[in-house]
Amino acid sequence: MQLLPVVAALLLLEARSTVQLCAPDCTAMSEGDKVRDPTNCLRYYYCSDPEGNGDMVPSSDPISCPTGLYFNAAESVRECEVISGTQYCTDLCSPCALVCEAPGTLLANPLDCSQYKVCLEDGSTIDTGCSGNFPFFDYQTGFCSKDPSVCYDLCDPCEVYCATEGKVPDPRDCRSYYYCDPPVLAPFTCPENEVFNPDHLFCEVSASGNCTNTC
Known part of the structure; x- marks a missing residue:
């Protein structure tokens, strides 16, 4: 893989990649455990180990709680419960809206794998891109790659x-x-x-x- 163009260096910033995943997380979960859908408090995913190697992954699609219930993601619960009050649906994220956490952070362009963004000190970004023999941005490493499978694919436009x-x-x-x-x-x-x-x-x-x- 090829190192990204040194856009951040021109801005006197230290370029670094980020892995900002707005996705269900089955890390440290067991077979059949439920985890929250980070984009929707009314849905959840099941976790399973398809290859038996200890690598737990979420189900392909989320499951919706019955009407009037939400998914309580508390570690001691992880079940659909009756909605009560107004603070049951918080800390959600959108996989199409990646946010700068620090200057120099590199963010994927959710809709164009050949492009990425460099975060500036004021929270804005500069758009730049991969090219040549390394046309795909690997959002997990912050490098341009030949491999299209490394593209950010969590955003459904x-x-x-x-x-x-x-x-x-x-x-x-x-x-x-x-x-x-x-x-x-x-x-x-x-x-x-x-x-x-x-x-x-x-x-x-x-x-x-x-x-x-x-x-």
Whole structure:
């Protein structure tokens, strides 16, 4: 593998990779244990060891709790329980929204494996990319690679992730959005002749009158 271009060095920062996984974690779990879905407090995953080598992995798809229940991820519980109060759905994350934790951190571009981001001191990022014989960014090591299997693949651009309170674009209708209050998603439609700006999170008049759906 090839070392990433020294963008961070130009910024007098020490480049380092990060593994920010918004994914179910079966580490140290046993066969049949349940773990939380970090993107949705109403769902969970089962853990299993498919090859019998001690490597526990989560089920391919999450399981939803019955209506009116949420998944209590406390170590002593790990079961669906009746929803009570308003603080049952916290500490969620979105696999499509990677966050800078420190200057110099390298983040994957969730939608383009040839690109990655370098975190700056003010929390913003600079986009750069892999090229040539090493076109794929390995989000776990922070190196560009020849191997496409190292690409960040946790973000599904067609799924609506309700992780923090606020507006969320509708990937299937660029004239609509959701207001997220985890785990509730309330749908809204922009006024006539307006589209939803996913960067600024408000409806605005479209110069062309058209917009493109993500999905």
